[in-house]
Structures are given as structure tokens and as C-alpha cells.
Amino acid sequence: MIEQIVKRDGRRAPFEIEKIANAIFGAAQASGGQDYEMARGLADQVEKLLEKTAGDQIPTVEQIQDTVEKVLIESGHARTAKKYILYRNERTRVREMNTRLMKVYEDLTFQSSLENDVKRENANIDGDTAMGTMLKYGSEGAKQFYEMFILDPEHARAHREGDIHIHDLDFLTLTTTCCQIDLLKLFSGGFSTGHGFLREPNDIRSYAALACIAIQSNQNDQHGGQSVPNFDYSMAPGVRKTFRKLFRDNLAKALEVFGADDNNEVDAKTLTERIERETGKWACLAGGNGYDEAMAAALGETLDEQTVQKCLRFARKYADKETRKATYQAMEALVHNLNTMHSRAGAQIPFSSLNYGTDTSPEGRLAIEQLLLATEAGLGNGETPIFPIHIFKVKEGVNYNEGDPNYDLFKLACRVSAKRMFPNFSFLDAPFNKQYYKPGHPETECAYMGCRTRVIGNRYDPTREIVSGRGNLSFTSINLPRIAIRSHGDIDWFFEDLDRKIDLVIDQLLARFRIQSAKKVRNYPFLMGEGVWIDSDKLGPDDTVGEVLKHGTLTMGFIGLAETLKALIGKHHGESDEAQNLGLEIVSHMRERMDQAGEKYGLNFSLIATPAEGLSGRFVKIDRQRFGVIEGVTDRDYYTNSFHVPVYYPIGAFEKIAREAPYHEMTNGGHISYIELDGDPTQNLEAFEAVVRAMKEAGIGYGAINHPIDRDPVCGYTGIIGETCPRCGRREGEGVPLSKLQKLGLYKHLNSTTLGYHGDPAEEADRQPNTLQIVKD
Amino acid sequence: MQQDQLIGEGVGFERIRRITGYLVGTLDRFNNAKRAEEHDRVKHDVSCCSLEEEHTA
Ligand SMILES: [Zn+2]
Numbered sequence: 142m143i144e145q146i147v148k149r150d151g152r153r154a155p156f157e158i159e160k161i162a163n164a165i166f167g168a169a170q171a172s173g174g175q176d177y178e179m180a181r182g183l184a185d186q187v188e189k190l191l192e193k194t195a196g197d198q199i200p201t202v203e204q205i206q207d208t209v210e211k212v213l214i215e216s217g218h219a220r221t222a223k224k225y226i227l228y229r230n231e232r233t234r235v236r237e238m239n240t241r242l243m244k245v246y247e248d249l250t251f252q253s254s255l256e257n258d259v260k261r262e263n264a265n266i267d268g269d270t271a272m273g274t275m276l277k278y279g280s281e282g283a284k285q286f287y288e289m290f291i292l293d294p295e296h297a298r299a300h301r302e303g304d305i306h307i308h309d310l311d312f313l314t315l316t317t318t319c320c321q322i323d324l325l326k327l328f329s330g331g332f333s334t335g336h337g338f339l340r341e342p343n344d345i346r347s348y349a350a351l352a353c354i355a356i357q358s359n360q361n362d363q364h365g366g367q368s369v370p371n372f373d374y375s376m377a378p379g380v381r382k383t384f385r386k387l388f389r390d391n392l393a394k395a396l397e398v399f400g401a402d403d404n405n406e407v408d409a410k411t412l413t414e415r416i417e418r419e420t421g422k423w424a425c426l427a428g429g430n431g432y433d434e435a436m437a438a439a440l441g442e443t444l445d446e447q448t449v450q451k452c453l454r455f456a457r458k459y460a461d462k463e464t465r466k467a468t469y470q471a472m473e474a475l476v477h478n479l480n481t482m483h484s485r486a487g488a489q490i491p492f493s494s495l496n497y498g499t500d501t502s503p504e505g506r507l508a509i510e511q512l513l514l515a516t517e518a519g520l521g522n523g524e525t526p527i528f529p530i531h532i533f534k535v536k537e538g539v540n541y542n543e544g545d546p547n548y549d550l551f552k553l554a555c556r557v558s559a560k561r562m563f564p565n566f567s568f569l570d571a572p573f574n575k576q577y578y579k580p581g582h583p584e585t586e587c588a589y590m591g592c593r594t595r596v597i598g599n600r601y602d603p604t605r606e607i608v609s610g611r612g613n614l615s616f617t618s619i620n621l622p623r624i625a626i627r628s629h630g631d632i633d634w635f636f637e638d639l640d641r642k643i644d645l646v647i648d649q650l651l652a653r654f655r656i657q658s659a660k661k662v663r664n665y666p667f668l669m670g671e672g673v674w675i676d677s678d679k680l681g682p683d684d685t686v687g688e689v690l691k692h693g694t695l696t697m698g699f700i701g702l703a704e705t706l707k708a709l710i711g712k713h714h715g716e717s718d719e720a721q722n723l724g725l726e727i728v729s730h731m732r733e734r735m736d737q738a739g740e741k742y743g744l745n746f747s748l749i750a751t752p753a754e755g756l757s758g759r760f761v762k763i764d765r766q767r768f769g770v771i772e773g774v775t776d777r778d779y780y781t782n783s784f785h786v787p788v789y790y791p792i793g794a795f796e797k798i799a800r801e802a803p804y805h806e807m808t809n810g811g812h813i814s815y816i817e818l819d820g821d822p823t824q825n826l827e828a829f830e831a832v833v834r835a836m837k838e839a840g841i842g843y844g845a846i847n848h849p850i851d852r853d854p855v856c857g858y859t860g861i862i863g864e865t866c867p868r869c870g871r872r873e874g875e876g877v878p879l880s881k882l883q884k885l886g887l888y889k890h891l892n893s894t895t896l897g898y899h900g901d902p903a904e905e906a907d908r909q910p911n912t913l914q915i916v917k918d
Numbered sequence: 919m920q921q922d923q924l925i926g927e928g929v930g931f932e933r934i935r936r937i938t939g940y941l942v943g944t945l946d947r948f949n950n951a952k953r954a955e956e957h958d959r960v961k962h963d964v965s966c967c968s969l970e971e972e973h974t975a
Contacts, residue, residue: 758951818961
């Protein structure tokens with residue numbers, strides 16, 4: 142008589158024969174059986190056999206299950222046995238996954254991010270904070286849940302084993318990647334954040350502040366980044382409103398000072414209203430629209446000519462000066478906000494990107510100029526802003542050549558980028574971008590998500606090939622080097638297997654899209670509820686979003702073209718023309734397959750040069766375990782980013798640009814090329830600009846220049862710091878005598894919170910918070 | 919106020935680098951693979967002479 146059993150965790154529990162009978166009956170039912178008495182009889186046999194085999198020992202759960210299998214098979218219940226074994230295996234897998242998940246949780250809980258790579262998977266989430274860790278618990282738990290219960294087992298296996306990588310898997314059932322926000326449409330008439338209604342903004346400060354709030358609110362509805370595709374055009378009306386108001390205010394001041402006694406009742410406000418009504422114009426930055434003349438005539442009704450001119454000169458001079466200042470402060474506050482505001486339960490700064498450079502109106506130009514200047518100045522203590530990502534849109538006839546209306550801003554963009562690594566540069570004249578460009582329609586100017594995602598073409602609705610209100614839905618990357626390793630140099634086999642992986646990715650993207658499509662507007666209170674996503678304003682809260690999501694992109698990515706070529710023919714595309722030709726063949730094949738899928742399903746399938754932060758180490762780790770260390774393929778801790786020439790390979794800047802440019806045209810879902818510059822590029826702006834121009838001429842779509850930016854928080858020096866700081870002379874970790882800092886004029890207060898450099902006191906005094914009119918509804 | 923007091927002991931330098939499009943404040947928030955990648959990066963020469971040499975490669 143068995144009385145006790147040993148559970149998996151080592152504890153003892155009473156032996157219950159009914160549990161065995163129930164398990165057998167369950168397996169029998171699954172194969173069509175109905176006879177509980179027979180199950181009970183089999184359970185009795187199990188107990189008898191156990192008594193024989195276990196002897197004096199208390200049987201374990203595993204022993205009992207082995208015995209059940211044995212009894213079922215030997216008594217001729219083969220089908221029931223098979224079901225029982227399947228069920229048992231499934232339970233084992235779930236248990237192992239639970240154990241694995243608990244191990245992940247344990248490491249997240251008790252290891253710092255220095256020790257734990259999972260916590261550093263995304264460099265912009267601080268894995269050491271409470272909210273950052275909570276986010277990782279959720280994310281890791283969600284991934285395992287989807288793997289067990291949601292994903293097609295074939296997709297789950299391919300992801301688990303590293304044939305493909307399903308990006309943002311933790312959000313599989315929740316939302317889509319990113320969106321390009323049309324701020325002007327959003328601002329028109331005001332909008333609601335879910336916590337209060339915001340009126341249509343009335344000056345540049347509130348335009349900038351609301352831009353931040355829109356980015357933050359939308360970020361909470363999606364798992365990727367947020368981009369403003371035409372930031373200059375979006376801010377220009379704010380500048381216009383600010384100038385109009387400041388012109389009126391300063392006219393009032395001028396009348397107060399210069400007007401005669403009996404002119405005091407002349408109210409600048411009434412006059413302004415009258416002239417605006419009569420001319421249909423506002424006072425504007427550039428002047429010359431007839432407003433000033435009409436105002437002069439009206440003032441002339443009561444004032445002499447000389448006083449009239451004096452008042453107008455005064456109003457214009459100070460309106461101009463104060464508008465510039467207000468715009469600078471608005472842009473400074475925006476940069477500051479985008480570096481400090483948090484989203485997603487406080488653990489992450491919104492991934493924000495601003496595209497600009499082509500608005501040639503005086504107001505748009507002022508916004509661009511002041512944003513660049515604020516970025517150049519840096520944050521409060523001169524730190525380099527991490528966000529937003531700036532993308533300067535380069536366009537012939539607009540800002541590329543001497544004589545173009547925004548050429549000065551292009552030069553300024555180069556100068557700021559040489560100091561702060563932003564802006565990056567996008568090229569609207571690249572043929573694949575130019576094909577969408579319609580002058581006078583900023584929504585047809587190709588924009589980029591900072592990380593590189595590109596959404597403009599539209600197979601689903603070719604009449605809407607625009608950037609605004611659209612974004613990526615999800616993307617999945619292929620482990621190209623593995624296919625190459627497994628091909629053993631057989632190029633035909635490589636392409637055959639690549640096609641099989643592409644089929645799998647298409648299938649998986651469609652499966653995810655079906656889940657996304659079933660969501661409702663109310664699942665995305667801002668993105669859909671406020672009509673940010675294209676056509677979502679035509680839907681009600683309980684409508685599903687599937688149809689409007691079709692404007693988004695379903696995207697396949699790839700990693701490690703360089704290692705792939707090494708594995709296939711022994712050379713990568715930076716070192717051999719043969720490899721380059723094969724590389725182009727591979728990538729253009731992937732693009733063709735995406736075009737075909739788009740044709741077949743009527744959806745926007747696209748190919749992206751994967752931005753592989755979390756992925757660069759994962760694939761190579763698995764592949765090294767499976768295939769060993771292969772020189773030039775698995776011998777480093779990362780696979781090279783997308784189509785890039787390997788970072789370790791010495792190559793001239795112009796040659797690198799020429800090698801990578803052709804891939805930009807093929808990767809319609811997004812791309813970027815980097816050049817690493819040596820030294821401090823602010824000392825060599827010609828070289829910096831030459832690289833940008835070379836990118837444009839080579840047909841690159843989106844490029845950026847990397848250079849080291851170091852900063853000493855003690856003295857505030859920003860530039861390149863080797864062993865010692867060029868300004869205060871200290872080494873890392875060393876102290877500097879207080880007297881020395883005071884001599885350099887860099888030290889204000891003596892306590893720990895105000896240690897070190899504190900910026901320019903005069904500028905600090907000018908800073909103003911963004912005030913918002915929030916009306917509770 | 920003591921004039922010989924030392925300021926900034928134990929304070930490191932900040933080194934800002936770019937990974938996959940985003941700037942990151944210090945290298946220790948990079949994951950291991952990206953750290954290795956950043957470590958391996960070589961600079962790209964912009965002078966014309968080196969350009970010609972590259973073409974012969
Ligand atoms: Zn210093």
C-alpha cells in the first residue's frame with residue numbers, strides 16, 4: 142500500500158489513486174475513450190506495479206508517470222499511451238519554461254545591469270530602476286506566454302533557434318511599431334491626452350510644448366519611436382502667431398511712449414483687429430505684405446507721419462527681437478523636455494525624431510535656426526542632448542547649393558552635427574525619395590524615423606503616398622549568415638533556403654497583422670482615438686483598426702550581409718567587387734520577394750536594413766555554439782549591422798559611401814549609412830560637409846557621421862578627452878582644486894548637488910518653463 | 919571657504935556614442951555585443967590620397 146509520493150520540489154504529499162485514474166481517463170478521452178472504470182482499473186495496476194518496483198522507497202512523480210506509460214503500453218492501450226506521453230511532454234515544456242522564466246526574473250531582481258545583459262538589451266531603458274525592472278518582468282513574461290500559447294509553433298521555433306528574429310515580440314498582441322505624426326492636423330481645434338483637453342496652441346512656446354506632449358502620448362500607444370516628418374512646417378504657424386501678438390504688444394508700448402496725449406485712447410488692439418479685417422493679413426516677420434502700410438495709414442489718421450514711422454519701427458524692431466528669443470526658448474525647452482520626459486511607466490524617454498530643413502518661409506526658417514542653435518548649446522550644463530534625433534532634409538534648390546534659400550541652414554546643420562552628432566542627413570534627391578516629392582506638399586517629402594525606418598510608398602492606396610499618419614506595423618529579421626554557413630558555399634542552395642526563410646517571415650508578419658487588425662480604436666486612445674493614424678478619425682471607439690492599419694508597413698529585415706559574404710565566398714563587400722555583386726544580388730532578391738508579397742496581399746511589404754541593437758549579439762552567439770568559431774563569420778561578438786561594411790575594416794569614407802549607397806535604393810523600409818570621423822570635426826567643417834555631399838551624390842537616402850563626444854562634468858568641457866581634460870587638466874576620477882575652477886570662472890556653489898559647471902548664468906535667467914493651458918473636461 | 923579643496927573626486931568623464939541611430943550617454947548602458955562592436959570601430963579617412971589607395975584594394 143503506497144501512502145506518500147515525492148513531488149518535483151522534493152516535498153511529500155499523500156498518494157491519491159484518483160489522480161492517476163483521472164490522468165489516464167483524460168488521455169483516453171482525448172483519443173475517444175469513455176470508460177472511467179477501465180481507467181480506474183489501470184490505475185490499480187499502476188499502484189501494484191509501483192509497490193513492486195519501488196520497494197521501501199517513496200515513489201517520485203516521475204516514477205509514477207513512467208509506470209503509467211508502461212502499464213498503458215503493456216495492456217494494449219497504445220493510443221491512450223501516446224496521448225498521455227504527449228500531454229506529459231507538453232507539461233514538462235511548460236514547467237521548464239516557467240522555471241526558465243523564474244530564473245530570468247531572479248536575475249532581473251538580484252543582478253545589476255552591469256552583470257545582466259538582458260537589462261541592457263535596450264540602451265535607452267534604465268534596467269536598474271524600479272520601473273525599468275517592472276518593464277522587463279512584463280516583457281520577459283509576455284514573450285514566453287506568446288511563445289507557448291499565441292505564436293504558430295513553427296514561427297516560435299524559428300525565433301527560438303535564431304533562424305529569424307521577431308522584433309518587439311513582447312508587444313506581439315498589443316500594438317504596432319511607430320508613427321509619423323502630423324502635428325498641424327492634431328493641433329487644429331485642440332486635442333485630448335486622456336488626462337485633459339489642450340486648446341489649439343497660440344504661440345511658439347505652446348506649439349513646442351504640445352509637440353512634446355503629442356510625442357509622449359503617442360509613444361504610450363506604440364512600442365517603437367515617434368517621428369515628426371515636417372517639424373519646420375509644424376512650428377511655423379506658432380512663430381507667425383507669436384510675431385503677430387508681439388507686434389501688437391510693442392505697437393501699444395510705442396503709442397504709450399510716442400503718441401500724443403489725445404492718442405492714448407487709441408487702442409493697439411482695436412487698431413490691429415481693424416487692419417487685420419481690412420487687409421486680411423497679419424503683421425509678419427518678413428513684412429512686405431501690405432499690413433505695415435495699412436497700419437501706417439490708420440495711425441496717420443491721428444498722428445503725424447514722423448511719429449507713425451517711429452511707432453512702426455519700434456514695433457517691428459522689438460517684435461522681431463522678441464520673436465527670435467521666444468522661438469529660441471521654445472526650442473530649448475523642447476529639447477530639454479524630450480530629454481527628460483518619460484513614457485511607459487517612467488522607465489523610458491520617448492524615442493523622438495524631428496525631420497526638417499525644407500520650409501523656406503521666414504517663420505519655418507526661424508524655427509529651424511533656433512532649434513539648431515539650442516541643440517548646439519546643449520542641455521543645462523552643456524551636455525549633449527540624446528533626444529530628439531534630428532534629421533535634416535537635404536534638397537537641391539532648397540538648401541543644398543549656394544544661393545538656395547535655406548543653404549545657410551544646411552551649413553548650420555553641418556556645424557551643429559559636427560559638435561553634437563545630430564542632425565543626421567536625409568536626401569530627398571535620391572531617386573527613390575524624389576519619386577514621391579511634390580513641391581508645395583511637405584507630406585510628400587520622405588521622412589525617416591530616427592533609427593532609420595522609412596514609410597512613404599503605399600501599395601494599399603497609391604493615392605496616399607505620403608508620410609503623415611503612417612508608420613511601421615512590425616518587423617522580423619532573417620539570420621543571413623546562418624543560411625550562408627549552412628550552404629557550405631553552394632550559392633543555389635543559399636538562395637533556396639533564403640526563399641524558405643522569406644516565406645516563413647511573410648507568413649509570420651501576416652499572422653501578427655491579423656492579431657493587430659482585430660484591435661479596436663479604444664485600445665489606442667491617442668494614436669487612433671485622437672486621429673493621429675491616417676483615417677482613424679473616420680472610426681468610432683469600438684471599430685476595429687484593421688483597414689486603416691493597411692496604410693502601414695509589414696517589414697522584413699536582415700543582419701550580417703558582410704558575414705554572409707565571408708561565409709559564401711571568403712570576402713565581404715568592402716574588400717571585393719565579386720562580393721559586392723553577390724551582396725547586391727542577395728539584397729535585391731529579398732526586395733523582389735517583398736514586392737511580390739505586397740502584390741499578392743495588397744499590403745505594404747517592405748525591406749529594412751535592420752537596426753539591430755538587441756539582435757547583433759543574439760544570432761552570433763547561437764551560431765557560434767552550433768557551428769563553432771568561423772573566421773570572419775562567427776569570430777566576433779556581433780554580426781555586422783545590415784548591409785554595412787564591417788566596422789573593423791579599414792576603408793576610406795568615400796569608398797564606404799560608394800559601397801553602401803546601392804543598398805539604400807533596395808531597402809525601401811529603411812536604411813542608414815555611418816561614417817566614423819577621427820578627431821574633432823568642428824575643427825574641420827569642410828571635411829564634414831564633404832562627407833555629407835558625397836552621401837548625397839552617391840544616392841544615399843539617409844546618413845550620419847559619428848565622432849567621439851566626451852564631456853567632463855566637473856568643468857563642463859565638451860569635445861574629445863583623452864587621458865586628461867584639456868580645460869581643467871584633471872584625469873578621470875581626479876579632483877581639481879577649487880581655486881583652479883574659480884580661476885576658470887566655472888564654479889558657483891559649494892555643495893554636492895551643484896558640483897561643477899553650471900552653464901551661463903545670464904542664459905539661465907532667461908529660461909522659461911513651457912506653460913500650458915489645460916482645461917479639464 | 920577653503921581654497922585648496924578638491925572638486926570632482928570620483929567623477930568620471932562622460933563618453934557619448936551612437937548605436938543603431940540613438941545616442942547613448944555612457945558606454946556601460948550598451949549591451950555586450952554593442953560594446954564589442956563599438957570597441958572594434960575604425961575611423962574612415964576623408965583625404966583624397968587614401969581614397970585612391972582604397973580603389974586599388
Ligand atoms: Zn575638465
